[in-house]
Amino acid sequence: MYKSSQLNDCWMFTKENDPAYASEKLKEWQMVTLPHTWNDKDGQGGEEPYHRGACWYQRELEIDEAALGKRYYLEIGAAGNIGHVYINGQLAGESRCGYAMFRVSLNPYLKAGGNRISIQVDNSYDNEVYPLLADFTFFGGLYREVKLLVMDDIHFDVMDNGRDGVYLTQTSLGEERFQLDVHGRIVNEFSRSVQASVEAELRDHLGNTVWQDNSILALMANSEFAFKGEISSPVLWNGIEQPYLYTAFISVKVQGQVIDSRQIEIGFRTVELSSERGVILNGKPIKINGVCRHQDFGGVGNAITKEHMDLDMDIIREVGVNSIRLAHYQHDDYFYSLCDRYGLLVWAEIPYISIPSTKDLESRNAVEQLERLIKQAYNHSSIYCWGVQNEITIAVETENTYRTIQKLVDMTRQLDRSRFVVQANINGVADDSIINSFTDLVGYNLYYGWYYGEIDDLGTRLDEFHRTSPNVPVLVSEYGVDTNPNYHSYKPKVQDYTEEYQLKFHHNALQTFQERPYVLGGYVWNMFDFGSANRNEGGEKGKNLKGLVTIDRTLKKDSFYLCKAYWSQDPFVYLAGRRFIHRHQERNDIKVLTNMNHIRVYHNDELLAEMRGSERVFEVKDVTLVQGENRIRVEGIQADVVHVDEMVLIPVMEANQSYIHVKEEKTKHVVNWFENFDLSGDGQIELKDGCFSIYDTIEDLYTHVDAKAVFLKYFGHTTNNPFFEVTKGVMSIEKMSQLAFYEIPLELLSVIQKELNIIPK
Template structure:
């Protein structure tokens, strides 16, 4: 029988990277309990420098001699980013997929009595292991559960890079009839062939059997099996409205004795895509009201527990989301199960992100991570699409990029033809780019009004895309702004990090989606603030502050309640601006966020106004505050009864509270306006000369010539002393740099640089 026991305790850990630890006991160590990461502090803005390196975990495993006849596997939930597993000094297995589960067969290396398990985990940069570069912390560690799996000689396949060894596929035949296909493989590791049986039983949520079947197998080695039947009028898995799940019970028996079993939940549903009607779930169009999620949590990094995941799910359900983009990698299997059980449609993806490998143009690691993601998450009914790339053209967009994306798309469809394929483009991917024909669904990460352009440009861009691609389903895969809830303003503006600007930004986005039926919806970036070790902005170090909720999940920003007002059916009222306590202007606008259509607003217990309508954002203009404390209260009314209320205290003060203003670090003039040193008065025309270097060559190519390198350093020497430069120079060109606001390159400068490169032969 399949037996699984946690091996999370009694691990010794050290940051000292000594190869001898494969077989020798650690010299100096600390005792840790898994899940564990060594970046729980420095990966989220702690005082110590962000540590990336190879570390070791070690523990003993005692096996009774009489039990050695069983089959043992070590199941490691994830090892970030590269893991090597040694048993009694011998390399037993490895993983180069830092977000996927992997198993190691132990029997060839085990002995009776004590066995030494040594695991080297390495989160250093490796040009052939994705992600290479991204705006989040690459946490190192054994940050998910480790289990000891014990099996009989005859069992479902546990070494096909999947999870269950069994794959369930449902598809609609129309008229309420669904085909259910169950495929898998049984492995016989004994020395003799036997006759066996695989049995399947499908039960509904109440425990009643709705289908069962049996297959006899001649088990000499590995044998595949397939069951197919029609399920008539099943109760549908209907998203957040009704996430109904059946349970399939799979068993392997020999001479009537059970040798292995699986228990897998499955929902029956149809999902269609339309460029005009959006996502269609079970025949009904729905707008994707989505959030993105990273897997870390304040103070613990990505070594999160089931309790952390359940809290995240509670908050996501509270905000009223109906879909989650689980970015930018494979998440813990338990969280996919939570999405199944609560009806959240899931976009699952691999970390083929930002820049491709220069050492492996075939991106074989991306393929490996894709295979593991799809096989391990295949049985989760919540997943409706597989993501094959995120902003992979941030530094380079070439034919090789296209070839790789196409290959990943083809591979996805071979592994799972029952779901859609999606990609998330950076805004710089042109509307008419051939990339937009590769996948069933196209997402764009759009930050108009934060990194570029104005807030209103979001709608303009989406309209332009739809005109160019009227048959391509499109949504916004990321939108958001960094927000520190200690900052506030009467006149919010770009990159002031105030709650008020975040509220304004998201209100525009939600209205934009609502007004355009052809936009399938959007995914807020991000549901929670998350660790990004190399960041230092918005008054916080080591964090991306675009969350609707703070990284420790203790504070819901006003934009959280804005989304809730648009998405949730649970009646509520919320007064925005409650942390903007000290008000120095006499006249103040009071903002109420609510999904109720009858509100009463009070100032110091006197009725101020009655509000009616379905605006979601209600404003009471020009409220005169008295000196000192002012108590604002709002009541939500249903059938003349107060069913919801909220209140806040504002204090009228004489002068502006300077603590509400984010003061950006002073930059020296040569950094801010470095281009002022150069003559930009030319016509701006770019002329390329055959056989010479150009602004389209990678920085690494320019560095092959001392003359071309000197030209680059003349203009961009001030940009080279940072991790981003080192990681991207193999794929980044000057022309591509000009598309990124980070570099602040005037377009007129490109022709000036090109003229200098035109006299340097390759």
């Protein structure tokens, strides 16, 4: 009979990378409990440098001689980013999919008594393992649970890169009828055929049998099985309104005895896409009110427990989302289960992100990660789409990129025809790009009013896309701004990192989506602040601050309550600006965020205003503060229930300087570094056949001593950037000129090209 037990304790760990540790005991080590990462501090802005390299984990496993006849598998929840597993000094298995679960068969290497498990985990840069480059920390470690699986010689296949060895598919037949398909594979490790019974049963919440079937099989080494049943008038899995789940029981019996079994939850639902009506769940159009989530947590990195995930889900449900984008990689299976149970539609994806490999032109690693994601998460009813790329054209857009995306799309449809395929483009991808024809659904990561453009450009861009591609369903796959809740301003502006600017930005975005039925909705980037080791901005080191909630989950920013006002059905009132305590202007505007239609606002117990309406932001303007504490109270009235929120404001003579983000001043030669060169030419770019050009990759320029010298002459100051080595295989000077970070004028491109025109390839 199948048994699973945790192996999370008694692990020795060392950062010393010695190949001898595959068989020998670690010399200097610390005892750790899984989940564990060695980047829990330095991956989120700690004092130590961000450590990337190979480290070792080791523990002992005792096996009784009498139990050696069983089948043993080691299940590793994830090893970031590359893992090699050794049993008693022998390589037993490996993984190059740093966010996926993998298993290792132990029997060929086990002996009676003590067995040494040694696992090398490596989060170093590898050009053939995704992600290569991204704005988040690549945490190293055994950051999910490790389990020992024990089973008999006959069992469901646990080594097909999947999770259960059993796959459930529900398909609408119309007229409140659904077809349930159950299929899988059974492994028989006896040397002879064995007769077995495979039984399938579906039960409702009360334990009543809704459907059942069985089949007698003569089991060979590998035997496929399949059932097909019709379910009439099931209670639907209806998102956050009613996430009803049935339970399927699948078992294998030999001579009447259960040898292996699975319990899998499943919901019956239909999801359709329309370029005019949006996402249609069970026949009803819904607007995607979504957030994105990274899996790390303040102080523990990505070595999170179920308790951390439960807390995340509680906060996510409070804000009222109906969908979540689990970015930019496969998440813990437990979190997908939470989404099933609480009704969140899930966008699940792989880390084919930012830049493609220059060595693995077939993208074998992306293919492998996609297969594991789909097979391991296949049975989660909450998943409505599989994501195949995120901003992969940020540095280069080539025919090979197109082929890879198409390959991933084709593979997705081969593995799962019951769900949609989606991608997330950087804003620079043209509305009529061929890329947008590859997937069922197109997302754009749009940061108008933060990295480029103005806030109002968001609506203009979406309108232009719909005019250009009226039949392509589109949503905003990321939008957000970095925010430090310690910073505040009466006149919020781009990149001041204030709560007030984040509130302004998100208010515009939510209104933009609401006004456009053809926009399926959007996903806030991000639900929580998260680790990004190479960042240092907004007054915080090592973090991306675009979350609605801080990385430690202790503080919900004002924009959290703005989203809650738009999305949640639970009545509440909230006073924005509560951390902007010290006010240096006499007159102040009071903003109330609420989903209630009747409110009263008080100042020191005196009624300021009584307001009614369907607005989500009420504003009382020009409130005069008095000396000392000013108590502001708001009441939301609904029938006989009153919801209350309060804050205190204190007038001061001068602006509180701690509210202002002081940016590090750049010297003039850094800001206008190109002023050192003669830019008096006509700005025309002429290419010469057979010579190097600004369109060649930096890596190609480096193959010729003179071409390399030209690059270093103009861009030597950029080579110490941590992203330089990662991107030089795909980045060209021309592509650099499209990125605001480099500030390259057209005239300089002309000057550089003239110098390259005299260097033959």
